Amino acid sequence: MPWSRFDSNYEAPAGARDITYCAAIREAIDQAMCLDPRVFCIGLDADDKFGVFGSMSNLTHPERVLGTPISENAMTGVALGAALSGMRPIHVHLRNDFLLVAMDQIANYVAKWQDMFDHQVKVPLVIRSIIGRGWGCGAQHSQSLHGLFAQIPGLKVVMPSSPYDVKGLMLSAVKDDSPVLFLEHRWLYKNTGNVPEAMYTLPIGKAATLRRGGSLTVVATSLAAIHALKACEQQELDVDLIDPRTIKPLDLDTILASVHRTGRLLVVDYDFPFAGFASEVVAAVCERAHESLRQPPQRLCFPDRGMPSSGRLERAYYPTPERIGELMRQMILGSSIDADSFVN
């Protein structure tokens, strides 16, 4: 089994090259495909000249990159059938909104197959999807559906924020014998960071602490984590910023340890607010660290409605580093925020 020679290591090393988030994904996929002939990529427009926003350009094994018709549901079943037959497919989608077309396969088939047969079979299937937003794409092309998919037992949901994480976690996802939903925010693609050239994996289910502080625990993933980090830096806030990296399984231990220290919790989640990932984090923390919380926990999410198109409305719809910073500051000052803006 070619995958066994990896070490698990989740501390970003120093001294490696700086490459983009996009290049880190590409490198992980290329290395996985070179290492293991069972790995192949499939997806609508996966094989075209755009190379999935560059994340699959010039791969060493183009013969294992398969384009498909607009048939996301059946293609997910095809990927599953191939995974059950010993392959390790990476099924890629240009926008996560299209995953809803494949929901029957994802939720009824992919996620349940192992449970239904008491884990006699492996389902080494990665479903990659890019989260996009902005430029008036509107309600059907701007969602971030990690909260929806995290509800479904049997799916791991990974959404890395840095080039280092995205490479290590992509390799872990491909190596994993259970289905992994891998979500990449388009706005992270050009970010650069330190990424070793050699293959490495990062554990699925282990958070990263992006900033240490003592007054407020902030939980945020993907683009939200980067925005929160920016807000902390801009406003020099004493924040313990945790990026769970994999939202399911969730590294609750790291979050709880932080809340026990800070006594305050804010979850910034770029997703719908009702029964989403932020709800889960708040609920799980309150169940386990009620006594530690000095003030009510808070969530910052999208408004509970579909995305508007006009730039003016888009810019108001999505949280910004400024809004995150403002909320963090208020929480640290202990002032109470009207929670009613988060839930209808």
Place this chain on the structure above:
Amino acid sequence: MPWSRFDSNYEAPAGARDITYCAAIREAIDQAMCLDPRVFCIGLDADDKFGVFGSMSNLTHPERVLGTPISENAMTGVALGAALSGMRPIHVHLRNDFLLVAMDQIANYVAKWQDMFDHQVKVPLVIRSIIGRGWGCGAQHSQSLHGLFAQIPGLKVVMPSSPYDVKGLMLSAVKDDSPVLFLEHRWLYKNTGNVPEAMYTLPIGKAATLRRGGSLTVVATSLAAIHALKACEQQELDVDLIDPRTIKPLDLDTILASVHRTGRLLVVDYDFPFAGFASEVVAAVCERAHESLRQPPQRLCFPDRGMPSSGRLERAYYPTPERIGELMRQMILGSSIDADSFVN
């Protein structure tokens, strides 16, 4: 507009007939169809001799009951197109697991249509689905997906527990100009209760208090509410039992008022635990009533895995009145429960 002559009234009257939950649904649908020729029913096996478990048997207008092929996704689009053209369809599914096949239409189309066009159009569409479980139906035929659908902005999610509620809320759902997902637990079908013969509506978004008490607030819907009630009665517990009836929009005011009095919260939700309805209730309460909570809130949900088939496993998978009662009693006694059994 034939619907305007209703009064909103949500107190169960005395003296009316006792009929079953199933008969109450049937009566509501039949009355709606008689009142308004724009109301029609559509769905796989909607027109067969079984009459959707009896809930649509012998309707007055069988010519407005349309069977369909196994094409849940397109049929949802057909229902939406008809709703946008002035009809008031009731799209029915024998099991809510099949809704996942129609997820693109439900989440990308039905739920978003009004938001995308700034509510210039009405979408008077009811999606009815029965929640089933037991008898070894397994992971694909035993889900309760209200938490998943409640995440999606633009959908109302209604799941009544009593014959009185189910009739009034079904009429409200059909009367509503926005999409309503209406979930009926199969195990409630034979329950009987007081139901007026005349048409009446109940407000969508208004909880019912099933039992008054001062020591613990329990939030539970549908079958879970009935089980919780049974547990309270069996063990004579001092519980304030709230059945939100419509899980979205959620009547948070009623829940908060109760928590302020009792200082304790338990949510019993017959659904997956991660980022589900129970998470939302706990999170929303903690944000708003942190100071009132005397001890950590708790959730009782399914294990975070697909449903098993064997009767032995099924009976362990689903919470029971006994398990609910036990947990309520422990919470009232103030003992701490290991929360780690709810989230993986």
Place this chain on the structure above:
Amino acid sequence: MDRKATLKREDGLWMLRRMRLIRQTSERIARLYPTNVMETPVHLCIGQEAVSVGLCRHLRDADKMFLGHRTHGPALAKGLPLPKLMAELYGRTTGCSHAFGGSMHLIDLEHGLPGSSAIIGGSIALGCGAALAAQLGKNDYVGVSYFGDAATNAGVFYESMNFAALRKLPVLFLCEDNGYSNVMPKSAHSAHDIVSVARQFMTTLQADGTDVLSVYEHTGEAVAQLRRGEGPVFLHCATKRWMKHQGHEACDIVDNGIDRERDCPIRKLEAFLLKSRLITPAELAQIEQAVEAEIDAAIQFAESSPFPDPSLLEVS
């Protein structure tokens, strides 16, 4: 068919005007697009105007048409006022979707456009739903599902055809086949002949989608069948996409087989009208100018319209 004998001048002029409206509007959008005044993706219809215009000459306001992502052409053809389109692209409250929809989500209830969708395939079912509403309500409007060649890859297309055929719904399946799904040619996305498959379910017709008179003729036949209650029709229109899938640039696919002289639906119609003496060269120029003026006014309207207030997003 002797087209000259049958085509009425008013029909010819109407179609010419609408095609010019779509063409010139699209060209103007392409010119303005790089300046970022329109914050929304645009899927232009240059070269494809004949399809929507030939179709819509036979449709009434009451007929309900559902669109996908490539909306501008068919929406204008069906009757969406240009200022409302422009204001929507400019993200203004006076847009047809009040700035909530953008380019891919246009609506105009008055003109039988109950909305459009950017998720490929699904809106095919909505046209069937409109037709079902017509049938159940004994109304005489028809439903139109308007979609591209690649949308037929989605399962919902077949499910919709089957249901429409089972119920003999008055719905037109209008396939605007430009031979591509983004840069993927039809040969890569369909193993079969789309029309032959559709023929298993319903009457099929085929028109030359670069020739508005061909589309007009076949749509006439199709819509007549629908209005007679004889069940659904699939109308295939082979056409050519002159632009890239999205944005303001010309299509750069090598060997795309496009000859802008030969394939231009507007030139074709103009030549025919001139030859048939249904129009004069002066009138042609006049139409072109009138359309330009209309576009100027629409842009003026859009630019001077207010942006939406962010408070509109508040959820009660």
Place this chain on the structure above:
Amino acid sequence: MDRKATLKREDGLWMLRRMRLIRQTSERIARLYPTNVMETPVHLCIGQEAVSVGLCRHLRDADKMFLGHRTHGPALAKGLPLPKLMAELYGRTTGCSHAFGGSMHLIDLEHGLPGSSAIIGGSIALGCGAALAAQLGKNDYVGVSYFGDAATNAGVFYESMNFAALRKLPVLFLCEDNGYSNVMPKSAHSAHDIVSVARQFMTTLQADGTDVLSVYEHTGEAVAQLRRGEGPVFLHCATKRWMKHQGHEACDIVDNGIDRERDCPIRKLEAFLLKSRLITPAELAQIEQAVEAEIDAAIQFAESSPFPDPSLLEVS
């Protein structure tokens, strides 16, 4: 075809034994079902045995077959050991799915059964995935998607056919057409002829699904094409469902056109084998008895197997 000349005794006996295994097992299940020892829905295959058995005589263990909800027949035909089926129906840990699957979710990796699904339609795509794995890995197994007539109403069927045809996948689309979706007849669920539609995508063959030799013959042709790498095949088998859709009772649809004498695949094969002198009446009786004994043993095994421990549900 002169069947006598070509059918080998060992093939005939194998098919007879498997059909009897399915038939007698199903009958036993029907007898036991009302006693509630099997807490799981059952979709029996009585009358339909010829389809799965004629097919599976041509399949190898390495060939991967994906099933829907009506699993018992095809699973036994493919090689699932009877005790593992019975124990699964009895909800015991020794069941093929360790008591987690029940009647609709059977698995047997050793015999090329990677699982089955109760959501109609979707598993058609999985067979294509197995075929893709074979193609990419240069393995010589084939994929089989086994489904009913009504499963073809689901969009995923068309999407799968298109993809299989585009990639020339070695996958067999096996349509077991019993004419019904629960109590809905085919005329109500399909406006079209299923085979004619499939023919637009790939080679189609049609067998008499009440005659195992007909299925055997056509499957032979189909599987040979797959193994030669010539692309997918759709094999239609018209058959009859003697039972209700689910449960232990006989089908009560009026005018269901079933004549249990005339339509019985087992009688047909027995008559043929006797006439061809490939078998003796004594051997027939012996097979029947051996199968009964096998069933007794399987039930004995199931009944004496342990129930699963609820702690198995704990999520780490």
